[in-house]
Amino acid sequence: DAGVTQSPTHLIKTRGQQVTLRCSPKSGHDTVSWYQQALGQGPQFIFQYYEEEERQRGNFPDRFSGHQFPNYSSELNVNALLLGDSALYLCASSSRTGSQYFGPGTRLTVL
Template identity: 95%
Template sequence: DAGVTQSPTHLIKTRGQQVTLRCSPKSGHDTVSWYQQALGQGPQFIFQYYEEEERQRGNFPDRFSGHQFPNYSSELNVNALLLGDSALYLCASSSLNQPQHFGDGTRLSIL
């Protein structure tokens, strides 16, 4: 049973560029959440998608956007990249009343 898979595993971008990160949820899960984890910090909630709609959003600017597809997979898009966007981006999937399971993340480095 495949868990949560994320791609790519590592990405290097420069300031001002745009990036798209991808996530496939664990089998049987219909909800996808995205988190940003800075070095030495706990994950911070970006937003959550359910039934292809953004259901919840954390305190992140609208440079951060997302999408969920009919097969429940999801994308995170970040525009106008800043140095401060360098972090590990984690995807978590869940279903009703089940805890969130995380992928291994995409490590984004901004030069």
């Protein structure tokens, strides 16, 4: 049984560019949450998707957007990248009322 998977592992972009990160949830899970983790800090909640809709959103600007597909996989898009967007981006999947299980993350570096 595969756990949560994320791609790519690493990504390097320049300021102003756009990026798309991908996440496939654990089998049996229908809810996907995205988190941003700065170096040495705890993860910060970006948003959560269920039934292909954004259900909750953290304190992140509209440059951060997402999508969930019918197979429950999800994408995180960030437009107009800033240096401060450099971070580890974590995806977590869960059932509707269960614990969240995390993927290995995508390390984004913005130059």
